[in-house]
Amino acid sequence: MDSRDSERIKVYFDAVAPAFASDARYPVFLEIAEDRCDRGYFGESWTKAMAYLTAHLMEMSSRNGSESGPVTSRREGDISVTFAAAEQNDSDLYMTTFGKMYLALLNGRSPGVVLSGGHIPEMMSWGHC
Incomplete structure (x- = not known):
């Protein structure tokens, strides 16, 4: 990343996260x-x-582990069991407004699944097309 990129990022950063600007x-x-x-x-x-x-990333670091992710609990009478749920990649992005905005940009650029016309040659030999 060159200095021009760094400067442009810092302008956006200071605008969206003024609490972390300094x-x-x-x-x-x-x-x-x-x-x-x-x-x-x-x-x-x-x-x-x-x-x-x-x-x-800075906001998550500032939390010092106070919110580590989803937790699942189960209680039966006097017995209670709590365990951390399995996390998906980048699930932490849903934990901050900044992460959600990043995801919005990410998802807005995703082409999704694109299918075009034609056929799969292997299926032709199976007699399904």
């Missing part, structure tokens, strides 16, 4: 976010995505 940890979390945020995928929205993801 946080000295910003460069570290920016670098971590860069590993998770593909420029080619986001295209022109990459700087926004980087700002949201960096802010998300």
Whole structure:
């Protein structure tokens, strides 16, 4: 990432996360976010995505483990069992407003499943087409 990219990300970051604007940890979390945020995928929205993801990572770090993810509980009479639910990749993104905004950008760029005309040659030999 060049200095121009860094400056553009910082402008978005300061606007969406003013509470973290002067946080000295910003460069570290920016670098971590860069590993998770593909420029080619986001295209022109990459700087926004980087700002949201960096802010998300900083907010999650500030929580110091107080909210680690979904927990499932079961109670039978006097016996109570609590265990952490299995997490999906990036499920932590739903835990902050910044993460949700990052997901909105991510999902807005997703082409989903695209099918085109034609047939699958193997199925022709099976007599189904």
